Amino acid sequence: MSKKWSIAALVLYVVYAVGMYFYIFHGASGGVPATLKGTVADPQTFMTERELYLSDDYSKIRNFLFFVVTPFEWLVYFLILFMGISRVFEKWADTKWRLFKNGAYLFLLNLFTTIVFYPIDIYRYSLSKEYGISTQGFSSWMRDYVIDFWVNFGTTLLIVLVLYWLIQKSAKKWWLYAWLLTIPFAIFMMYLQPVVIDPLYNEFTPLKDKELEAKILSLADQADIPSDHVFEVDMSEKTNALNAYVTGIGGNSRIVLWDTTLNNLTDEEILFIMAHEMGHYVEKHIYIGIALYLLSMLVGLWLISKIMPWMVSKFGRVLNIEKVSDIRSLPLFLVLASFLLFISNPISNTVSRYQETRSDEYAMELTGDAEAAVSTFQNLAKAGLSEVNPPWLVKIFRYTHPPMLERINTIARYTDKNEVETEQQAE
Template identity: 55%
Template sequence: MARKIGVYAVIAYVLYGLFIYWYLFYFADTSLPFEYEGSQADPAVFLNARELSLSEEYSKVRNLLFFLSTPLEWLFYLLILLVGLSKAFKRWAEQSTRFKFFQTAIYFIWLSFFAFVATFPLSYISYSLAKTYNISTQTFSSWMKDELIDFWINYGIMVIVVSVLYWLMNKSRKRWWLYAWMLTIPFTLIMVFLQPIVIDPLYNDFYPLKDKELEQKILALADKADIPADHVFEVDMAEKTNALNAYVSGIGGNSRIVLWDTTLNRLNDNQILFIMAHEMAHYVKKHIYVGIAGYLLLSLAGLYATARIMNWAISRWGNEFKVDHVKDLRSLPLFLMILSMLMFAASPLTNFVSRYQESQADLYAIEMTKDPQAAITSFQELTRAGLSQVNPPLLVKIFRYGHPTMLERISALEEYEIKMRNENID
C-alpha cells in the first residue's frame, strides 16, 4: 500500500507539472487589453523589443519554478514517511543520546539535510536563471553562503519550535494546537522585532545613507507622515542583484527605513521619494500590525486544521507512514506537509489582502508627493530591472502576487494624473 501511495503521488506531481507548463506556456494570455495599448502601462512604450521578449521568457520559467517547488516539498515529506526515513531518523537520534531535546535536534538535522538536498536542484536552477537573465549578479560562492545561512537560521529556530511543539503534543493530546498557537503570539512579535537588527545584517551590510541631501528629503517626508526616524539606511545589494527595492521594517524603536543601493543607482530623487512615501504608508496605516494580526488568525485556523487532518491521516494511513500517533516525532514530516498545503491554499486570500494594502500605499504615496510622472516612471524602471510581466496570468496573480500588477498600478497612476490635470484646469 505504501508503494502504491508513493507511485500515485509521483504520477500526480508529474501530471500537475505538465498542466502548469501547458497553462503558462500555451494557454495563459498575457497580452495587454486593447484599451491600454499605447498607454504608459503598455510595456511596448517603455521597454525595447529585446526587453519585452526577455521579460516574457524569464517570467514564464520563474513562475513554473514557483508552482513546481511547493508541491515538490509535499512530495518529499510524503516519501520520507512512506520509505521509512522518518522512522530511521528517530532511531538514529535515540541511539545517539537519551536527552529529548538533543534527540529532536539530531532528528531534525537529518530531515533538514535531506530536504536541502531534495530541493537544491530547483533552487540552483532559479539562481542560474536569474544569472542568465542578468537579474542576479551574485557569485555562486556568495549564493551558497546565503543558502547556508538560511539553512542554519531555519534549523536553529525550528529545533526550538519543534521541541516545544512535540512537548505540547505529549502534554495535551487534544489541545496542543491551541497552546502552540498561544506561544506563536510572543514568538511572532519577537521575530518581527529582531529581523532588522539581528537577522537581516547576517546577509548584507547596512550603513547610513551616503547621500545626505537625499536623506534629509526622505526624513522630511517621514516627518510629514509623523514617522519617528533619525536615519535612513542603505544596503549593499549591487553585488547580488540588479533588482530594485526599498522598505520600512521592524516595530517600535528598532524600525528602519532602508534603500537598496541598486535603487539609488537607477532612480532619481523624485522617484525614490515616491517609493519611500509608499513604504512609509505601510507604517502610517499600521499594515505591519494588520499583517501580524492576520497571520495569527490564520495560524490559529491552520494549527486547528492541521491537528484534525493529522489525526485523520494517521488513523487511516498510520501503518504506511510508520507512525503510531500524532505525538510521535516521526509524524513531523506529516505536520510540515499539511501545514505547507494549508499555507499554499490560503495564499490567494493573503495575497488579496496584501494587494489591497499595496494599492492603499500607492494612493497614499501619490497624494503625498503629487508627482504622478515620478511614480509612473519608477514603476516602469522596476519592471525593466526585474523583467516583470505587466499583465501576468490569472493563476500567477492569485498565488504569487502580493502587489497589484504593474498594469493596475501604472493605469491607476495615469487616472490620478488625469484627475490632477482636470482639477488644475478647473
C-alpha cells in the first residue's frame, strides 16, 4: 500500500511540475502594457538588451523553482512517512527520556532533509552567481549554509520540544496553548534578530558617511521617528543587489543600509528609500504585521489540530503513524504547516503589497522627489534583474512588494494628483 501511495505522489508531483513549467516558460507573460511603452516604467528605457534578456531568463527560472520546490518539500516529507524512514529515525533516537528522543529525532530529520535539498540549494547559489547577482565565494556561502542549519535547528528544536510536550499533555487544546506561547516567542525573536542572529552572517557598523547619516536622521526627525544611529552592513561581499530596511523593536530597532545601496545610489535616492522605510514605522506596519502573523498562527494551528488527527485515523497505516503525539508524526505536521502557509501567500502578499504602496506614497509626501523615486525603482530592478510586470500567478504567490511597473505608476499618479491640486489652488 505504501509503495502505491509513494508512486501516486511522485506521479502527481511530476504532472504538477510539468504544468508549471509550461505556465512559466511558455504560457504566462506579464509584458508591458501598450500605454506604458516608452515611458519611465518600460524596462527598455532603462535596461540594456543584455539586462532585459537576463532579467527575463533569470526571473522565469526563479519563478519555476519557487513553484516546484515547496511542493517537492511536501513530497519528500510524505515519502519519509510512506517509506517508513520517519519510523526508523524514531527508533534510532529512542531513549527513555522523551525530550532527548524528540531532539535526536529532529536532528536526524533535519540532517536528512538538508542533504536531500543541498543540490537544489547549490543550484540556486550557482544560478545567482551565473547571473551576476551573487558575489559570494563558495567557502563563504558554505559558512552561511552551516550557520543556517544550526540556527534553524536551534529554533525548531525549542518549538518542537514544547509543541510535542503540549500535544502529549492536552490532545484537544494543545493548539491554543501553543498559540499563546507563540506571542512572547515571536516578540522575543524580533527583539533578538538584529543584535544576535543578523551579526552571525554579516558585520554591522555605524554609517561611515556622517553627512548622509545627518540627512537620514533629519528625515527621521521630520517623521517623528526616534532613531539615533544608522547602520551599514557589508553585503557587497555577497551580492550586487540593493536593499535597506528598518529592523527590530524597542531599544533594538535600527535603520540598516546595505553597502551596495550606498555605493550605487545617490543621496537623494537613498533618502527616498529611507523615507519609504520610515513610512512602515509611521503607518504601524510592523505591529499590524505582528497581529496578522498571530492571527494566521491561531487559524493555522487550529486547522492542523483538526486535520492531523483525521489523517492519522484515516491513513495512519500508510503514513506509519500510530498517534499524533508520536514524534514520527512531525513530517506530517511540517507538510500541513507548509501547505497552509503556501496557500495563504496570496492573502498575506496582498496585505504586504498594500503596505508597500502606502509606504511609497508616504515617501513621496516626505521627500517630494519624484525623479529620485523613479530612478530608485529603476536601479533596484536593474540590480536584482527583476520582472517589472510578472504574470498574475507569480505576482499573487511571490510578490510581497508591488512590481516595479506598479510602483513607478504610483509615483506618476501621486505626481499628477499633486499637479492637479496645485492648479486648482492657483485658480
